Amino acid sequence: MEHFFTIIGGMGTSATETYLHQLNERTPATNDQxxxxxxxxxxxTVPDRTDYILDHSKPSPLPPLLTDFKQQAALKPDFFTLPCNTAHYFYDELTKATDIPILHMPREAVKWIGQNLPNAHRVGLISTEGTRADHIYDDEIKNAGYELVLPDDKIQQQTNELIYANVKEKNSVDRVLYxxxxxxMFEEKDCDTVVLGCTELSLAQDREPYTKHPVTDSQSILVNKTIExxxxxxQE
Structure with a gap:
């Protein structure tokens, strides 16, 4: 197969399915070819990323991810995508395992803000506790010159409920909660935009879109970058 890319997904599977659905839906195609x-x-079966980040005595996702990248690199894809925000905690180690480019979802999301929301200053982030702990978005947001706004404990617990009790456990989205x-985040924390820093949140946005304020949907942005x-x- 010529000119293909590899998606390292399944973290979780329903969120990866949303990525694929958007990928195929947005591809400008009129026939199979x-x-x-x-x-x-x-x-x-990759171990839970947040569990490991919060407690290094838990099984590490890195060894199976490294195996995936090395196995797929042997097939020589043009590039990799990794539609799991929390897994970007291991991005530097993964890039050392292959010379094939790996798209960086948090970096692309922050870049998108600069290109599409020029007046944004206060950038909120909702995500897993693992993504909050590993600061993968914090650094990207602050380095781009934005003020980072994190959820308080109440909002974080609500976010955890949506991610784990709703999407991961039941493959459902509580629209009211989302x-x-x-x-x-927008009205009480005064955010100019809010980054969806977990692909389960991107799934929620896909199924129950929030349109009152500008949301930065990291997985949706990754889809567009993948197609591009x-x-x-x-064409090369």
Whole structure:
């Protein structure tokens, strides 16, 4: 297969399915042959990223992820995508395992803010506690010159409930809860935009869109960047 990319997904599977759905839906294709070539590695048994980040005595996701990247690198994809925000904690180690480019979802999301929301100053972040602890978004947001706004304990607990009790456990989205989380971030925390720093939150945005204020959907942005890069490689 010529000019393809590899998706290292399955963290979680429902969120990866949303990524694929958006990828295929947004690809400008009128027949089978105009869709993108890709391989999906839906590695659902990768240990929980947040569990490990918060407690290093728990099983590490890094060894299985390294194996995935090394195995797929042997097939020589044009690039990799990693549709799991928390897994970017291991980004530097993963890039050392291959010379094939790996798209950096948090970096692309922050770049998107600068390109599309020029008046944004206060950038909120909702995510897993693992992503909060590993600061992968904090550094990107602050280095771009924005003021980072994090949720308080109440909003974080609501976010945890949405991610784990709703999406991961039941593959469902509590629309009222999701919209209330964002309402608080925008109206009480005075955010100019809020980054969805977890792909389960991106799934929630896909199914129950919040449109009252500008949301920065990291996975949706990754989808667009994936299509852009795949088309670029296909033309070479």
């Amino acid at each position: 105009e869709y993108l070539n890709y391989i999906l590695v839906n590695h659902a 919209h209330e989380i964002l309402r608080q 890069l795949a088309k670029k490689y296909a």
